[in-house]
Amino acid sequence: MRRVLYLDDLAVGRKFATGSVTVTLAACKAFAAEFDPQPFHLDEAAARESIFGRIAASGWYTASLSMRLLVDGELTIAGGLIGLGGDMTWPRPTYPGDTLRVETEVLAIRVSESKPDRGIVTVRNQTLNQRGEPVQIAVVKMLVPRRPPA
Amino acid sequence: MRRVLYLDDLAVGRKFATGSVTVTLAACKAFAAEFDPQPFHLDEAAARESIFGRIAASGWYTASLSMRLLVDGELTIAGGLIGLGGDMTWPRPTYPGDTLRVETEVLAIRVSESKPDRGIVTVRNQTLNQRGEPVQIAVVKMLVPRRPPA
Numbered sequence: 001m002r003r004v005l006y007l008d009d010l011a012v013g014r015k016f017a018t019g020s021v022t023v024t025l026a027a028c029k030a031f032a033a034e035f036d037p038q039p040f041h042l043d044e045a046a047a048r049e050s051i052f053g054r055i056a057a058s059g060w061y062t063a064s065l066s067m068r069l070l071v072d073g074e075l076t077i078a079g080g081l082i083g084l085g086g087d088m089t090w091p092r093p094t095y096p097g098d099t100l101r102v103e104t105e106v107l108a109i110r111v112s113e114s115k116p117d118r119g120i121v122t123v124r125n126q127t128l129n130q131r132g133e134p135v136q137i138a139v140v141k142m143l144v145p146r147r148p149p150a
Numbered sequence: 151m152r153r154v155l156y157l158d159d160l161a162v163g164r165k166f167a168t169g170s171v172t173v174t175l176a177a178c179k180a181f182a183a184e185f186d187p188q189p190f191h192l193d194e195a196a197a198r199e200s201i202f203g204r205i206a207a208s209g210w211y212t213a214s215l216s217m218r219l220l221v222d223g224e225l226t227i228a229g230g231l232i233g234l235g236g237d238m239t240w241p242r243p244t245y246p247g248d249t250l251r252v253e254t255e256v257l258a259i260r261v262s263e264s265k266p267d268r269g270i271v272t273v274r275n276q277t278l279n280q281r282g283e284p285v286q287i288a289v290v291k292m293l294v295p296r297r298p299p300a
Contacts, residue, residue: 035214037221038230051232051293059233060214064185067210071187080188082201083209085239143201 004078006147007109016104018073021065023057025096031061056093062100062136063088067125069102075123078133078145084120086140092133099130107139111146118145154228156297157259157269166254168223171215173207175246181211206243212250212286213238216277219252225273234270236290242283245275251281257289261296268295 032041036058039046058070070081081122094100108122129137171184186208189196197205220231244250271294272275277286 006227006256031214035218037218040230058217060210060217064181064210067208068185068187079200083240085237087235087237089235090233127268 004076005112005144006078006122007025007121007144008147010109010121010144012106012107012109014106016074018104019068020099020101021069022099023061023065023094023096025055028055028057028061028096031064032058035060054092054095056095059090059136062090062094062127063138064137065094065100066102066125066136069100069127070104070125073102073104075104077142078147082143084141084143086138088136088138090136092129092135094129094135098135100127100135102127116146117148118143120144152196154226155294156228157261157271157294158297160256160259160271160294162256162259164256165281166224168219168252170249170251171219173211173215173226173246173251175205175245178205178207178211178244178246181214182208183209192266204245206245207248207287209240212240212244212277213288214252214290215244216252216286217276219250220254220275223252223254225254228297232293234291234293236288238286238288240286242279242285244285248276248285250285252277256297266296267298270294289293 029042040050040052040056041058044055103126104119105124107124109119111119121142123140123142125138126134127141129135158193179192190200190202190206191208194205254273256271257274259269261269271292273290273292275288275290276284279285
């Protein structure tokens with residue numbers, strides 16, 4: 001079992017890595033067919049005429065894959081990764097064949113005033129492709145418990 | 151074929167609706183197993199001990215379902231719905247059995263200075279459950295083409 005992290009174990013500037021995943025055309029299309037059935041995610045000819053130039057992954061597929069990488073990665077928060085919301089950008093598309101990983105950096109830590117057994121930790125999750133270019137930058141607020149008294 | 155909307159057809163304050171979808175336990179678990187395999191999304195006993203109280207949908211499942219509702223909804227932007235990023239919050243969880251729909255309101259419209267054939271439209275997409283409570287609020291910037299000269 002992996003060691004769990006409490007708010008008390010985190011520090012601003014600390015970084016966490018994940019493994020990586022290679023995006024396949026079939027999986028891109030399957031996700032798009034279910035959740036984002038737009039021609040540039042499904043059809044090569046339509047994608048060529050779009051701003052993407054070729055079939056691109058739905059941004060929500062990039063987001064969902066990033067979540068999976070995080071769940072399996074080093075940021076093993078006690079009680080799980082519970083996001084309250086955040087700020088997301090997709091600076092460039094994810095394309096089939098890309099290999100993605102996520103780099104997390106802790107930006108801020110705040111203990112709750114009303115519930116002192118927990119706090120809000122703000123992190124920047126950058127999803128990077130195989131060239132180290134960000135395909136998603138998400139600044140996210142997470143609910144993180146404090147270490148219980150021994 | 152549905153009428154497509156250009157930037158010139160939009161106005162601040164204009165609203166757009168979608169159809170609705172009822173979330174099933176099986177689909178929640180299937181999404182979580184692939185993209186967000188945390189116990190409170192997969193296991194009833196674990197969920198009962200979590201802040202969710204029972205199995206809750208992954209926030210990314212709520213986001214993905216919201217995208218599908220938007221693609222099938224009234225906001226039929228020419229060239230498709232192309233999001234550049236945005237600000238998301240999940241004020242409360244989505245639970246199996248919930249019926250979701252999305253309400254969009256146009257917040258801002260800006261023509262690009264460097265590329266006058268397009269612009270950025272900011273919308274608020276609120277995903278509401280069957281009680282009209284928001285489960286996701288996303289303020290999103292979208293790339294929207296201007297109407298081509300006749």
